[in-house]
Amino acid sequence: AARVCHFKLVLLGDTAVGKSCLVVRFVRDEFFEFQEPTIGAAFLTQSVATGAATVKFEIWDTAGQERYRSLAPMYYRGAAAAIVVYDITNKDSFNGAKSWVKELQRRGDPNAVIALAGNKADLQSKRKIDYQEAQQYAEENGIMHIETSAKNDTNVKSLFHEIGTYGLSI
Numbered sequence: 001a002a003r004v005c006h007f008k009l010v011l012l013g014d015t016a017v018g019k020s021c022l023v024v025r026f027v028r029d030e031f032f033e034f035q036e037p038t039i040g041a042a043f044l045t046q047s048v049a050t051g052a053a054t055v056k057f058e059i060w061d062t063a064g065q066e067r068y069r070s071l072a073p074m075y076y077r078g079a080a081a082a083i084v085v086y087d088i089t090n091k092d093s094f095n096g097a098k099s100w101v102k103e104l105q106r107r108g109d110p111n112a113v114i115a116l117a118g119n120k121a122d123l124q125s126k127r128k129i130d131y132q133e134a135q136q137y138a139e140e141n142g143i144m145h146i147e148t149s150a151k152n153d154t155n156v157k158s159l160f161h162e163i164g165t166y167g168l169s170i
């Protein structure tokens with residue numbers, strides 16, 4: 001029988017960057033133009049088969065609105081992986097993502113896999129953050145980086161698959 005690894009994963013990032021949409025795309029293969037802002041946090045699970053094992057993600061989709069910020073440590077504590085999401089059309093959200101990366105590197109699990117996800121990659125004409133700029137930041141900080149679109153289903157499965165594969169290898 002195949003090995004099953006349980007992975008606690010947390011999504012962090014400013015409000016409206018598309019954290020819930022990424023999770024809903026990954027878990028249910030759905031997308032909503034009018035996704036409600038998350039209250040507190042939502043818990044979902046989904047499994048992916050990798051070569052070595054099945055990874056069962058236990059996903060905490062946190063709320064990005066400022067009033068929930070103090071709750072975040074409850075969700076990233078003990079997490080094996082974190083996806084820090086920004087919106088490629090929103091500069092503030094990229095700065096927000098950088099501050100989440102900093103906080104995770106200071107206070108999160110030192111072995112946690114961190115992935116920076118530039119979401120809304122379908123909105124090319126409104127882009128404010130160059131791919132190269134985010135890629136360089138990720139390299140300098142030793143984290144993964146990928147651009148995604150929950151709307152068009154671009155790189156969403158790859159994002160989770162790469163985290164699972166990389167997480168199993170360390």
Ligand code: GTP
Binds near residue numbers: 035065121150
């Ligand atoms: P909080 O729960 O408040 O932290 O927000 P969130 O990060 O979970 O954002 P959410 O998933 O609710 O998405 C916010 C809005 O962005 C929704 O209206 C979505 O339809 C839209 N959205 C999410 N992902 C994409 C995407 O890939 N492309 C486009 N064009 N819109 C997106």
Ligand code: MG
Binds near residue numbers: 019020036061062064
């Ligand atoms: Mg949400």
